[in-house]
Amino acid sequence: MVGNGFMGAAHSQGWRVAPRFFDLTAEPTMDVLVGRDPDRAAAAAEKWGWRESASDWREVVARDDIDVVDIVTPGDSHAEIAIAALEAGKHVLCEKPLANSSAEAEAMTRAAEAAAARGIRSMVGFTYRRLPATAFARHLIAEGRIGEVRHVRASYLQDWLVDPASPMTWRLQKDRAGSGALGDIGAHAVDMAEYLTGLRVAEVSGLLETFVRERPIAGSSSGAISGGSTAPPTGVGEVTVDDVAFFHGRFASGALGSFEASRMATGRKNALRVEVSGSRGAIAFDLEHLNRIEYYDASAPASEQGFTSIIVTEPEHPWVSAWWPAGHLLGYEHGFANQARDFVEAIATGADPNPSFADGLHVQRVLDAVEESAASTGAWVGVASEAASVAG
Amino acid sequence: MVGNGFMGAAHSQGWRVAPRFFDLTAEPTMDVLVGRDPDRAAAAAEKWGWRESASDWREVVARDDIDVVDIVTPGDSHAEIAIAALEAGKHVLCEKPLANSSAEAEAMTRAAEAAAARGIRSMVGFTYRRLPATAFARHLIAEGRIGEVRHVRASYLQDWLVDPASPMTWRLQKDRAGSGALGDIGAHAVDMAEYLTGLRVAEVSGLLETFVRERPIAGSSSGAISGGSTAPPTGVGEVTVDDVAFFHGRFASGALGSFEASRMATGRKNALRVEVSGSRGAIAFDLEHLNRIEYYDASAPASEQGFTSIIVTEPEHPWVSAWWPAGHLLGYEHGFANQARDFVEAIATGADPNPSFADGLHVQRVLDAVEESAASTGAWVGVASEAASVAG
Amino acid sequence: MVGNGFMGAAHSQGWRVAPRFFDLTAEPTMDVLVGRDPDRAAAAAEKWGWRESASDWREVVARDDIDVVDIVTPGDSHAEIAIAALEAGKHVLCEKPLANSSAEAEAMTRAAEAAAARGIRSMVGFTYRRLPATAFARHLIAEGRIGEVRHVRASYLQDWLVDPASPMTWRLQKDRAGSGALGDIGAHAVDMAEYLTGLRVAEVSGLLETFVRERPIAGSSSGAISGGSTAPPTGVGEVTVDDVAFFHGRFASGALGSFEASRMATGRKNALRVEVSGSRGAIAFDLEHLNRIEYYDASAPASEQGFTSIIVTEPEHPWVSAWWPAGHLLGYEHGFANQARDFVEAIATGADPNPSFADGLHVQRVLDAVEESAASTGAWVGVASEAASVAG
Amino acid sequence: MVGNGFMGAAHSQGWRVAPRFFDLTAEPTMDVLVGRDPDRAAAAAEKWGWRESASDWREVVARDDIDVVDIVTPGDSHAEIAIAALEAGKHVLCEKPLANSSAEAEAMTRAAEAAAARGIRSMVGFTYRRLPATAFARHLIAEGRIGEVRHVRASYLQDWLVDPASPMTWRLQKDRAGSGALGDIGAHAVDMAEYLTGLRVAEVSGLLETFVRERPIAGSSSGAISGGSTAPPTGVGEVTVDDVAFFHGRFASGALGSFEASRMATGRKNALRVEVSGSRGAIAFDLEHLNRIEYYDASAPASEQGFTSIIVTEPEHPWVSAWWPAGHLLGYEHGFANQARDFVEAIATGADPNPSFADGLHVQRVLDAVEESAASTGAWVGVASEAASVAG
Structure with missing residues (x-):
């Protein structure tokens, strides 16, 4: 490693x-x-x-x-x-x-x-593809349980930069991190939207903003996301990446996407939220409630329709039978164990794992297109894509 | 009337x-x-x-x-x-x-x-300005309780057009309704964002979409939002307005707005949702829970921060002392009674009520700018505005 | 009147x-x-x-x-x-x-x-029988949608007596009010449990408590639940009723009930909550979210089970077609209009309305039995009942 | 081990x-x-x-x-x-x-x-004492943040026995498990109530019930909570323990407790829920949302009171600084790692860890008293206790 x-x-x-x-x-x-x-x-x-x-x-x-x-x-x-x-x-x-x-x-x-x-x-x-909740959501959508996808709302909301005194880290330097909220968490929002729906984003229109442009440099660095050091600052550093990115996407199918990535979303700690609305139903997920999905079945009798809060901890759900009994929650880190399992199995069985580097490239191209749109007039920019659908 | x-x-x-x-x-x-x-x-x-x-x-x-x-x-x-x-x-x-x-x-x-x-x-x-919850949210923001506003997420999500068999109504005809989701419910999202923050939207970039372009004409018309008649359809009508509008806005202050208006948001019945994120706090509201706001105070001790679900039914809250005891919920229609009260009082006391026609004009201009942006490349379009702040 | x-x-x-x-x-x-x-x-x-x-x-x-x-x-x-x-x-x-x-x-x-x-x-x-949500819940249970009822949890939680400075009202005097939390709000909990399930409480075991035994007498009385006057107190009055009642019930069918009525439930404003657990499903209701029920269908595939949050504002739901479109919430007072409608219709059509005085008598007997149990050792006390099931 | x-x-x-x-x-x-x-x-x-x-x-x-x-x-x-x-x-x-x-x-x-x-x-x-959320809740209560405790509602709700076809396990045999829902999950409810409040249960009144008295014996046993084997049943076994226990408790301080333990609570997978209501505030916890507590501060201005949903994943919260950044959720198993840490530290530093065997004995005595009350008329039974308060 x-x-x-x-x-x-x-x-x-x-x-x-x-x-x-x-x-x-x-x-x-x-x-x-x-x-x-x-x-x-x-x-x-x-x-x-x-x-x-x-x-x-x-x-x-x-x-x-x-x-x-x-x-x-x-x-x-x-x-x-x-x-x-x-x-x-x-x-x-x-x-x-x-x-x-x-x-x-x-x-x-x-x-x-x-x-x-x-x-x-x-x-x-x-x-986050390796959470039972998201994998099960993809499964339902792939089965046609929400019908044709019409629009997707995907936001990744954090608030660790709300305080101007929150220190510099490599994540705020363009040369190290590439981009800010867009690349770090916006990437997750794009991948999650594509993973859940199986659709590729084909064009985007967006904006980037940096609300706090200078931050104190902490006395010593640490591996924590937010710096976290308590040593006195040794100076001021320039923030060279966005702290907020908003963009719209149009999928190859014609479906629409609304994307937000923010490190300025006060009170939201780690809220990767996706809601997929289709012609027969809808599915919503929030990483701050990572053991659940909300599923709406529009084919149920009208008087009985509603979002069903499924606790995705049943043995029938992906990866769960290896873990704990129903209702015993998994945490953030379980995605990494499930990912390790899947990668080992792919290697051992000679299968190509997902997400592939090509999937990662595609996400990168979406982000690049957002940067291009944001840098000009906010107009639509196409995304080159080599495969129409997303394996998962 | x-x-x-x-x-x-x-x-x-x-x-x-x-x-x-x-x-x-x-x-x-x-x-x-x-x-x-x-x-x-x-x-x-x-x-x-x-x-x-x-x-x-x-x-x-x-x-x-x-x-x-x-x-x-x-x-x-x-x-x-x-x-x-x-x-x-x-x-x-x-x-x-x-x-x-x-x-x-x-x-x-x-x-x-x-x-x-x-x-x-x-x-x-x-x-919706006349709900105790939204009026109290504006009061908190105006008092500086969330600090400087950085971004606003405002969406108005409905699903009454998800089903292609849902019939035509005047609300789907451009000549009668002016626009679709944009003008009908997007207008509320814009006004609510402006009302809560006291800020004007200064430029926008957006898109409009119509997913279902033809709908059955019901045998007899009715005043209901969704047509609602059960008589057999007498033909097919062309939907000449958008059923989904997504747009971004930049407020005069530099704050950002993300707006969505959809009649295709499966499972969402009447979800006007606004979340305002500021440098000291945040406030969220959802019309499907119209007696509540969620308030986040970022100046509280770190270990005690969280969204507080305030049931806005205390006698101290706007209009509530005239209604029922704490915890006895108000409904959709109470906004109309509170509005009637305020209009009567304005007339009787010789005060100018809000929102004024100028406020309504401003919202109309925002919507026009969205249409203009959507009709071209999605690029930013400025919104003429005569007053920088919003009375309330 | x-x-x-x-x-x-x-x-x-x-x-x-x-x-x-x-x-x-x-x-x-x-x-x-x-x-x-x-x-x-x-x-x-x-x-x-x-x-x-x-x-x-x-x-x-x-x-x-x-x-x-x-x-x-x-x-x-x-x-x-x-x-x-x-x-x-x-x-x-x-x-x-x-x-x-x-x-x-x-x-x-x-x-x-x-x-x-x-x-x-x-x-x-x-x-509260006249809320669309509770009436629809009864309908589902009567249809067998949750199977055989096994237990019911019914609590009515308020907090207007938490503060010892909250003044005396007739509701705290045994000679006027009969009992305290038990008779005022516990009565609703019992009736709601019986109404939803169609079952009669046959025996009870319980306790009553008065945490605050003296309260100031407000300068002038008012009709509000909590006194509400702001005139200076004119003395101290003795609270002669319970402010908390906890009791267990056994229904005639063998099902169990757990009941709580409290005016000391800090932070709960008007939380009449009922959850009915059956062999095939469950239904939960909370008066602080009075337009919704949570329905669990245990006959769904295991991986898809969850509580479905049904917004009970569809035209198919009881009384709703007379009111507003889907998602436009009703409030506390709509129960009174629905009740007026039903009483008028019963009179006009010559039908016996429910709940009858016999239903009210039965609830009174349950409350009396709780008082008897609480006054002795907390042991079980039978409830005389003339009819095994509850009309609705 | x-x-x-x-x-x-x-x-x-x-x-x-x-x-x-x-x-x-x-x-x-x-x-x-x-x-x-x-x-x-x-x-x-x-x-x-x-x-x-x-x-x-x-x-x-x-x-x-x-x-x-x-x-x-x-x-x-x-x-x-x-x-x-x-x-x-x-x-x-x-x-x-x-x-x-x-x-x-x-x-x-x-x-x-x-x-x-x-x-x-x-x-x-x-x-469950080793979850950051519960430990932080105890800390707040011990600091006096909810004032004097008046009542506690503690329930542990599961549903793995709802289905009569769910097989026999040692947990359903009195000679192996001692008792059923009471001893297995009711014990957690009692300990959590005592841990959070620092108060001892001094007397109880309760009931036990077994709704399903015979269950199939699975072809092979497994360590899973619910049996879980899919081999065909080899016969029918008698369930000799309770599947539901309801009881009331009176703490030594005079505070009241309402307790429920059920394996028949349809739709509830692992819902250990505790709500403590005090003279100055309240705190609620639900194991199905184990990274959160809901805190109500009754000393806040009346118009701003509400339950604050605190995500207990800040570095300031117990154990959290060793784990992940804010908003990255912990799961069920983290309590075991935190417990291992605390036990190792107690041994290494020569301190007496909690909960002690004496604490475990006290819980056992509470359960015994519930069984005694349930076996007779449901009347109150005292609980011998050697220490008035609960270390934590």
């Missing part, structure tokens, strides 16, 4: 826990954790249970005893590491966003396709 | 009930109901408790014993009736949208301003 | 509004309002729209031009007025609780039965 | 994960898993990551290299194992209920007290 920030902790938990609950065809082992700072890498490896640590990812990628590379670094290094790993014949799990630009994402996708021809698997970490 | 459709029933209830709960400075009397069809007007007058009925609004407007004209006809007749009434020295309450075009709305606003100089009052019926 | 307190306002609104929305077989007229204090009675009559006022109910009951007597006085006078009115051949609507003791309620029931033999109708005002 | 059922999986996850997130003073190692069936024990040890397995707990308890014994067997064996382990100088974590009878629980408590004098720690596994 390359990276030792917040995502490293989450992926480590996934690898650690998956074999204890699932019956896996192959057993993953937690071999080497790679981080630029050797001391911090060693500490993280010790803490999270990796056998070794290292500071040079190139050396590790070259090792024969390594089969899988899990990339959890900031987006600016994804392309280089992933392409090298794929070329070295390693299966690659890459955290989202796939890259900081479509050009990089395209190169990665070509590398992944070439590797796939040699039996090497790759997958991008849109982990 | 001119008009005998669904809105006529609602306004009649307002006039009937207001004097029984409020101590009014002047007592309204329900004199004449005007409708084009004399029989239907007579029946409605009898049913709703108006003393007389008439079929020619011009005659009624000319009568000396009439002081107030309440217009509840479709939007295409608002301008003519309202201007005539104002010129005849009648106080005018006009149901929203103020008109079907900005040109008409502008003429009405000029007439209202001229009349105001003679002590004649006018008001447009954005009744 | 006899009485001019808070309930008088609610009943007046029912009589006033019902003919404007429903097509009634007979038209009710609001003739005489009777109150002990002639001035207050006259003021209330003027305010609420009664043609006359009077101070002696005996004279009014004797009048030939009066057909219906609506009793909204405190419980201690119900028996005398109702029996006199029935004997005088008047149809009687009596606000709940039917009486302050079972003995009185029994005499009233006998009088009602004798009157019924002469075509005179009587009804007790458990108004 | 002794036991390899569902609780074994949960405790294993706690031991596995705690050291990866918390900085522990001592590092726990997962040494030996003990199960009666050697093959199943070996398989579970392999699956869950225990170094060895064994079939005789006596041998393991006698080993010098074992410091801590974690007991997750059915309640009938708790006393024997725990007492032996304590006498052998092992720290003991014992899953709830402490024992199947007060006599056994008392012997265990005596052994724990004797061991404590020698520095040996013991703790009973009421894991």
